[in-house]
Amino acid sequence: MNICVCIKQVPDTNRIKIDPVTNTLVRKGVPSIINPFDTYAVEMAANLKERFGGTVIVMSMGPEQALGALRVCLSVGADEAYLISDRAFGGSDTLATGYIIAGAIRHIEKLEGIKFDVIMCGKQAVDGDTAQVGPQVAEQLGLPQVTYAADIEGSASNVIVRREVDGGFDLTKVQLPTVITVVSSKQMPRYATYATRSDAKKKTIHVLNSAAMPEIDTAQCGLNGSPTRVVRTYTPVVVKNGVTVEGESAEEIADNLIGMLDAKMLL
Amino acid sequence: MDKYNTLTQEIIDEIKAVSNHVFLGDAISPDYERDEMPIYGTHKPDLVVQARSTKEVSDVMKICYEHTIPVTARGAGTGLAGGCVPMQGGVVMDISQMNHILNYDLENFVVNVEAGVLLKELQEDCITKGLMYPPDPGEKYACLGGNVATNAGGMRAVKYGTTRDYVRAMTVVLANGEITHFGATVSKTSSGYSLLNLMIGSEGTLGIITELTLKIIPAPKATASLIVPFTDLQTALSAVPKFKMAHMNPQAIEFMESDIVKMTENFINKTVFPKEYRGQDIRSYLLITLDGGSQEDLDQQIDQASRLCFENHAMEVFIAETPTQISNAWAARSAFYEAITDEIKLLDECDVVIPINHIVDFLTFVNKIGKDLGLDITCYGHAGDGNIHIYQCSNEMSEEEFMAKNEQFFDVIYAKAVEYGGEVSGEHGIGSSKMKYLENSIGKTNIDLMEGIKRVFDPKMILNPGKVCHRL
Numbered sequence: 001m002n003i004c005v006c007i008k009q010v011p012d013t014n015r016i017k018i019d020p021v022t023n024t025l026v027r028k029g030v031p032s033i034i035n036p037f038d039t040y041a042v043e044m045a046a047n048l049k050e051r052f053g054g055t056v057i058v059m060s061m062g063p064e065q066a067l068g069a070l071r072v073c074l075s076v077g078a079d080e081a082y083l084i085s086d087r088a089f090g091g092s093d094t095l096a097t098g099y100i101i102a103g104a105i106r107h108i109e110k111l112e113g114i115k116f117d118v119i120m121c122g123k124q125a126v127d128g129d130t131a132q133v134g135p136q137v138a139e140q141l142g143l144p145q146v147t148y149a150a151d152i153e154g155s156a157s158n159v160i161v162r163r164e165v166d167g168g169f170d171l172t173k174v175q176l177p178t179v180i181t182v183v184s185s186k187q188m189p190r191y192a193t194y195a196t197r198s199d200a201k202k203k204t205i206h207v208l209n210s211a212a213m214p215e216i217d218t219a220q221c222g223l224n225g226s227p228t229r230v231v232r233t234y235t236p237v238v239v240k241n242g243v244t245v246e247g248e249s250a251e252e253i254a255d256n257l258i259g260m261l262d263a264k265m266l267l
Numbered sequence: 268m269d270k271y272n273t274l275t276q277e278i279i280d281e282i283k284a285v286s287n288h289v290f291l292g293d294a295i296s297p298d299y300e301r302d303e304m305p306i307y308g309t310h311k312p313d314l315v316v317q318a319r320s321t322k323e324v325s326d327v328m329k330i331c332y333e334h335t336i337p338v339t340a341r342g343a344g345t346g347l348a349g350g351c352v353p354m355q356g357g358v359v360m361d362i363s364q365m366n367h368i369l370n371y372d373l374e375n376f377v378v379n380v381e382a383g384v385l386l387k388e389l390q391e392d393c394i395t396k397g398l399m400y401p402p403d404p405g406e407k408y409a410c411l412g413g414n415v416a417t418n419a420g421g422m423r424a425v426k427y428g429t430t431r432d433y434v435r436a437m438t439v440v441l442a443n444g445e446i447t448h449f450g451a452t453v454s455k456t457s458s459g460y461s462l463l464n465l466m467i468g469s470e471g472t473l474g475i476i477t478e479l480t481l482k483i484i485p486a487p488k489a490t491a492s493l494i495v496p497f498t499d500l501q502t503a504l505s506a507v508p509k510f511k512m513a514h515m516n517p518q519a520i521e522f523m524e525s526d527i528v529k530m531t532e533n534f535i536n537k538t539v540f541p542k543e544y545r546g547q548d549i550r551s552y553l554l555i556t557l558d559g560g561s562q563e564d565l566d567q568q569i570d571q572a573s574r575l576c577f578e579n580h581a582m583e584v585f586i587a588e589t590p591t592q593i594s595n596a597w598a599a600r601s602a603f604y605e606a607i608t609d610e611i612k613l614l615d616e617c618d619v620v621i622p623i624n625h626i627v628d629f630l631t632f633v634n635k636i637g638k639d640l641g642l643d644i645t646c647y648g649h650a651g652d653g654n655i656h657i658y659q660c661s662n663e664m665s666e667e668e669f670m671a672k673n674e675q676f677f678d679v680i681y682a683k684a685v686e687y688g689g690e691v692s693g694e695h696g697i698g699s700s701k702m703k704y705l706e707n708s709i710g711k712t713n714i715d716l717m718e719g720i721k722r723v724f725d726p727k728m729i730l731n732p733g734k735v736c737h738r739l
Contacts, residue, residue, distance in 0.1 A: 012590055012591075015391075015394075017395075030395075031590045033589055033590050033591050034589060034591065036591060039591065069589075072588065072589055075586075186536060186537055186538055187538045188537055188538055188539055188595050191494060191585035191586060191587055191592060191596070192585070192586045192588070193583055193584060193585055193586070194569075194573040194577075194583075194584040194586065197569075197586050197588075201566075
């Protein structure tokens with residue numbers, strides 16, 4: 001099973017603060033991390049390779065800084081890595097990003113002489129939180145998409161995706177090739193071992209720019225190819241209008257709460 | 268025995284005249300009666316002051332001194348030795364609202380803070396400035412004043428030292444309300460007795476710390492953690508001294524056994540560490556953090572440390588090097604205490620410190636004594652500096668039986684620790700809970716010296732009575 005995993009380097013959103021005056025992100029001192037959901041996609045791909053054989057190729061669109069993130073992926077199960085990097089791609093919205101990534105995937109298939117059975121992405125990037133790029137890549141490539149995958153069951157010829165849905169899971173059978181977006185799970189992604197890390201350090205990460213991929217129309221990339229316009233960014237006002245329900249005992253507190261809800265005719 | 272007066276309405280009115288942050292009666296939260304180990308006793312204060320300034324602390328202290336009212340200083344209440352419990356009632360001086368980072372001096376590499384700033388807040392604020400405040404006790408929601416009052420240690424002590432090594436100066440309110448300053452923003456001093464160092468680790472018995480000048484350093488450029496599994500604890504611990512011999516200086520070397528890792532993963536609902544390797548059960552781990560001035564420096568350290576681990580029979584070396592991986596690798600370690608307290612009905616703990624060449628023998632002894640007494644023993648700790656956290660647990664015994672067995676356990680293991688040249692507490696402090704063992708460990712002469720020092724600072728013995736060396 002040949003798998004391409006798309007990853008994104010993002011600022012560690014747990015560490016980010018918003019400047020209350022300018023409404024912009026304070027990025028100073030905030031480390032870049034691999035989008036957490038993408039690390040679970042890499043783990044799922046490495047698991048599938050162990051079960052069914054094949055190759056795992058990891059790719060990222062971004063500046064050169066993302067080379068470090070790709071090298072980490074090489075140390076935890078990926079065989080090859082591609083960085084898609086060009087000034088013309090900067091400022092792309094999700095539509096343009098989906099277009100560029102789909103084009104790059106076709107190009108990598110040609111270079112490697114393989115066809116991907118599965119394209120994997122994290123369910124969403126924690127910086128933009130749109131969850132649109134995975135599905136847009138599927139649309140651009142004309143492939144089926146299965147979102148919110150927690151696990152892959154079945155066999156290489158009969159892939160069944162265990163999807164996380166509200167209140168449980170559903171099992172979706174899908175024909176390959178397909179795009180799968182992945183959620184996090186209780187099992188944390190594997191660590192590199194000393195040996196896999198050393199091997200990863202020796203590997204070459206392939207860098208592709210727009211000139212190397214003439215099939216990508218730069219008019220559909222970057223700001224020019226992006227219909228999205230950000231009109232305003234602001235921090236939502238936090239309205240603290242909570243009420244503390246008091247009482248002598250748990251029962252009395254519960255009764256008081258019911259009384260309050262009843263009075264507002266909410267029951 | 269020192270005699271204290273009780274608060275009268277007149278004294279309360281005097282305190283209210285100098286502080287607008289006074290709590291009385293039912294308005295006092297039950298939190299003020301205890302720290303995180305209520306097993307050592309709880310006691311309700313008669314009055315709580317949530318001070319906002321050094322002057323406010325000073326004004327209240329003057330009144331308490333005049334009327335001989337006991338005063339117990341309190342930060343976040345995260346202590347584990349009963350240190351902030353007002354055993355004689357009186358006033359609790361809560362400094363947790365004095366929580367401002369005042370300013371950085373990046374020419375002298377110090378930061379000035381109020382004592383109620385949380386460790387977590389300072390650590391995170393430093394990171395955004397490319398700096399590091401190295402002391403790293405497990406409880407990140409403790410106040411810095413409390414960290415200083417207990418000389419808290421933590422994970423990074425093996426390379427960077429304890430809180431003591433990072434206190435340059437402090438503002439202190441003395442028992443009589445006088446405000447004074449100890450220390451200076453300098454790297455060395457040969458200027459008489461170090462009153463600064465007397466205050467560090469004094470647990471609120473000599474004065475109330477209200478402001479601190481703390482040393483900070485430039486943050487390391489690159490950090491990685493190694494998770495190193497072993498077939499048994501002895502093999503794991505035997506590897507630890509080899510790092511020093513190889514001129515390596517890890518930021519942290521923690522040891523842990525597989526049982527507590529499993530318990531904690533269950534608690535945090537995450538699987539963090541591998542449990543077997545190539546069909547063989549992993550029984551213990553070393554968790555090692557390395558830092559360097561550059562990625563190349565760090566890579567070279569990872570190579571050297573990994574080779575050293577393999578030479579000392581590590582089953583594998585797993586490497587966490589992204590911020591997410593490192594925080595995941597430490598997620599279980601950081602939650603050990605919460606996981607244990609979540610599962611166990613009756614527990615007590617100690618944080619004895621042993622010369623590192625005796626850790627294995629000492630732990631073997633501790634486990635045997637625990638078994639003989641019917642106590643479940645869980646240990647983990649700082650392998651790099653010999654500070655071991657031992658938990659005596661039981662879900663079956665009655666409280667009376669547990670307390671009796673527990674006392675027997677402490678008597679025997681502390682005596683053994685002294686025999687090995689160890690100390691009673693590595694980082695939690697003495698509080699009210701470990702006084703007997705401190706005296707057994709350091710002897711009457713030294714306890715008398717400590718009590719004499721206290722009497723000079725606090726002639727009426729009103730500051731945190733019944734703690735450390737002050738016998739009621």
